[in-house]
Amino acid sequence: MKNSNLTWVGSDQTFVDEIDVTTVQSITVGRFGGNSESGSYKNEDGCLVWVNEAENWEFTMVLDGHKTAQSVELVINQFIKNEYEIKRVLSESARIALKKLDHLILDIFQDPVFMESCRKTTGETACLIVVRKEKYLWWFSVGDCILHLFHPELIALGERQLVQRSFYEWVGEVNTFELPVPCYSTGKKEMRKGLNQIFMTTDGLTECPGVSFEEATEVQKVMSGMGLDEGVKFLLDEIKRNHVRDSTTIIAWSVEIEETASLPSDL
Structure with missing residues (x-):
């Protein structure tokens, strides 16, 4: 049976000078800890993947x-602690599940015990959560992680990037959720009818010299x-060849949507 989950913190396995591409059901996860010759010696990225094909979600x-990977580990552990409740919500229809998720994820980040742990940790983390439920x-x-959605109809209109880098936002020692x-x-x-490709990444990919991957x-x-x-x-391979120092973590997958999506009324 194929794996349906993956949890990883860069401090456990750095992938410095090493490219790793692995799959979790239909999802591809790529990790690279940067080049030691460029000064990389640690990896402060992390990722979490859960897949339930029967319930049609990822x-x-x-x-x-x-600074350190402590905040990354803290956030991942907080979500593992709430795994049952998240998966229970995602078992419902998209109409109900995604509305509930708005509140649930906010509650998870604002949990008083978690926020107290954040105050005691060293360093902070950007965090991007992406859920696909039905269409x-x-x-x-x-923070500054990135999300793209690729589909021919959207590309024709110049739409590729859904989440841009947002600076000075974190979870951890410095914590966005401590603000008023x-x-x-x-x-x-x-998502549109046909093949949709979802692509999320940390910013090592976009900050590499000699390539233009900051362009969606x-x-x-x-x-x-490919x-x-x-x-x-x-x-x-390209960012490794161009001597990137920062680590990069990529999660990508494709979803075939059978239903027709919204169109303007004059078509």
């Missing part, structure tokens, strides 16, 4: 820590021209 998370994509983002008004971004997107168009060209595993490996 729950994914990428994290990009700062809908849902996301919750703190917590700052984060969240959204929902109806360049990432899409690679991913559209299979998922091959595309993710190509991107990681």
